Amino acid sequence: MNGLLLTTQQALQLLLYGDAELWTIVLLSFSVSLKAILLTTPFALLLAFGLNHGNFPGSRIILAFFNSLLSVPTVVVGLFLYVLLTRQGPFGDLKLLFTQSAMVIGQMILCFPVLVALGYAAIQAADRRVWETARTLGAPTWFTILTIFYEVRFGLLAAVLTGFGRVISEVGISMMVGGNIMGYTRNITTAIALETSKGEFAQGIALGLVLLSLAFILTAFLSYIQSKQGVTK
Amino acid sequence: MKKTLLVALLYFFCAGLVQAEPIRLATTTSTDNSGLLKVLIPYFEKQTGHVVHVLSVGTGHALRMGQDGNVDVVLVHAPTAEMRFVDAGYGLNRRNLMYNDFVIVGPADDPANIHGENNAVRSLQKIARGKLLFVSRGDDSGTHKKELYLWKKAKWIPELSWYREVGQGMGRALQMANELNAYTITDRGTWLVMRSQLSLKLLAEGDAELYNPYSIIAVNPARYPSINYLGAMSLIAWLTSVEGQNRIRNFRLEGQALFIPTAIKN
Numbered sequence: 111m112n113g114l115l116l117t118t119q120q121a122l123q124l125l126l127y128g129d130a131e132l133w134t135i136v137l138l139s140f141s142v143s144l145k146a147i148l149l150t151t152p153f154a155l156l157l158a159f160g161l162n163h164g165n166f167p168g169s170r171i172i173l174a175f176f177n178s179l180l181s182v183p184t185v186v187v188g189l190f191l192y193v194l195l196t197r198q199g200p201f202g203d204l205k206l207l208f209t210q211s212a213m214v215i216g217q218m219i220l221c222f223p224v225l226v227a228l229g230y231a232a233i234q235a236a237d238r239r240v241w242e243t244a245r246t247l248g249a250p251t252w253f254t255i256l257t258i259f260y261e262v263r264f265g266l267l268a269a270v271l272t273g274f275g276r277v278i279s280e281v282g283i284s285m286m287v288g289g290n291i292m293g294y295t296r297n298i299t300t301a302i303a304l305e306t307s308k309g310e311f312a313q314g315i316a317l318g319l320v321l322l323s324l325a326f327i328l329t330a331f332l333s334y335i336q337s338k339q340g341v342t343k
Numbered sequence: 344m345k346k347t348l349l350v351a352l353l354y355f356f357c358a359g360l361v362q363a364e365p366i367r368l369a370t371t372t373s374t375d376n377s378g379l380l381k382v383l384i385p386y387f388e389k390q391t392g393h394v395v396h397v398l399s400v401g402t403g404h405a406l407r408m409g410q411d412g413n414v415d416v417v418l419v420h421a422p423t424a425e426m427r428f429v430d431a432g433y434g435l436n437r438r439n440l441m442y443n444d445f446v447i448v449g450p451a452d453d454p455a456n457i458h459g460e461n462n463a464v465r466s467l468q469k470i471a472r473g474k475l476l477f478v479s480r481g482d483d484s485g486t487h488k489k490e491l492y493l494w495k496k497a498k499w500i501p502e503l504s505w506y507r508e509v510g511q512g513m514g515r516a517l518q519m520a521n522e523l524n525a526y527t528i529t530d531r532g533t534w535l536v537m538r539s540q541l542s543l544k545l546l547a548e549g550d551a552e553l554y555n556p557y558s559i560i561a562v563n564p565a566r567y568p569s570i571n572y573l574g575a576m577s578l579i580a581w582l583t584s585v586e587g588q589n590r591i592r593n594f595r596l597e598g599q600a601l602f603i604p605t606a607i608k609n
Contacts, residue, residue, distance in 0.1 A: 197411050197413050197570075198411055198412065202412070205569065207413050208367065208396065289396075289398045291397060291398060292397065294365075306515070307511065307512045307518075308514040308537075309517075309537055
């Protein structure tokens with residue numbers, strides 16, 4: 111128990127006194143995951159919208175497919191991507207293995223189903239009349255879509271935040287296709303894995319604390335906007 | 344506010360794009376965890392302007408990365424596997440770089456009574472005869488290969504009842520041996536880094552069988568024309584130069600010299 115207190119104390123010191131290596135890792139984690147979520151969101155939400163309003167045959171099956179991908183293990187995505195990106199693989203010429211880009215791509219694959227499934231649920235909550243009214247008033251399609259997105263912005267935001275939570279906390283993809291290169295592809299989770307293997311628990315716990323605080327902030331933010339949504343309705 | 348956000352976004356997307364072709368070095372956990380590369384690489388980068396990306400995995404995995412052309416150069420410690428790697432045409436220009444040694448560690452009360460034993464094979468036989476817990480890396484690393492070789496020499500096939508194959512890096516394996524009060528075999532570097540956190544004791548050392556030579560091998564550019572062969576060769580050249588070798592010799596961990604350079608014969 112004493113050891114736990116001591117390591118936590120050391121961890122806080124590392125965080126507060128701005129250990130450069132530690133903060134490099136934190137920034138890298140955020141940079142990669144933000145890129146992944148920002149690049150994925152527009153496509154995923156448009157697909158979610160299409161599935162909702164398109165009413166084309168097979169849309170149910172596509173949705174079920176994305177729902178089942180919600181719980182895909184990250185190491186499976188990592189392995190899948192590794193096989194694709196390895197030098198002998200189909201995309202080997204792109205030289206993407208062990209780069210940040212590979213991590214971004216992997217995390218995009220990971221958060222895409224989350225955004226589609228949760229985005230779909232959010233858009234479904236929109237009043238169908240919004241679409242009809244906007245169209246009747248002569249709004250172009252893209253504007254109508256944006257209007258609907260604005261109507262359900264809280265739900266969409268919740269979807270994006272959940273997706274972000276999923277990618278920032280994953281370790282399998284980052285480890286496999288990033289390679290845990292210091293200063294280049296080492297992020298919070300792979301660093302924790304490494305530091306633990308070296309027995310440097312303090313640094314691991316410090317990074318864990320960053321992730322935990324992020325989880326708290328995201329959850330608090332989510333419940334805040336949900337309470338706000340209650341007021342507006 | 345919007346402008347700041349835009350600049351921040353642009354920064355996120357562009358950072359990492361502006362970078363010279365890096366040299367990808369696949370190496371073993373022992374060279375990386377000991378801190379040796381952290382000391383050496385910055386000198387090399389400063390003098391040559393190259394950027395080195397270090398991927399630290401087990402020897403087997405590192406060689407596999409080289410075989411697949413996913414890295415430019417490998418720094419490993421498993422002579423037999425290295426020879427196969429070169430003979431198969433995956434790598435070339437193999438140079439001896441340095442050596443250190445393996446040691447056998449175990450619980451402080453030493454139930455196998457191997458303390459002070461200078462014959463590694465005999466030590467393992469004692470552990471096996473007593474059916475005492477033994478942690479094996481089990482990850483096809485250089486250390487694992489050495490351990491399997493020693494079991495073969497000891498003419499003993501480890502049994503599941505006391506032999507724990509953990510499939511993890513050296514640091515993790517030492518921790519597990521510590522928790523299980525088990526024996527294990529480790530490179531001296533990782534042992535020195537970790538020993539303050541462990542209640543295990545260094546029990547057997549000094550056998551010529553425990554010699555642990557490291558080599559550096561460039562990946563064959565004929566197989567993968569797009570790899571950074573020139574970068575790999577300049578890293579090899581620097582590490583085997585007088586300066587590189589001196590820096591290896593002068594590297595200290597907890598006040599102890601850890602690696603003895605072997606590239607240049609006097």
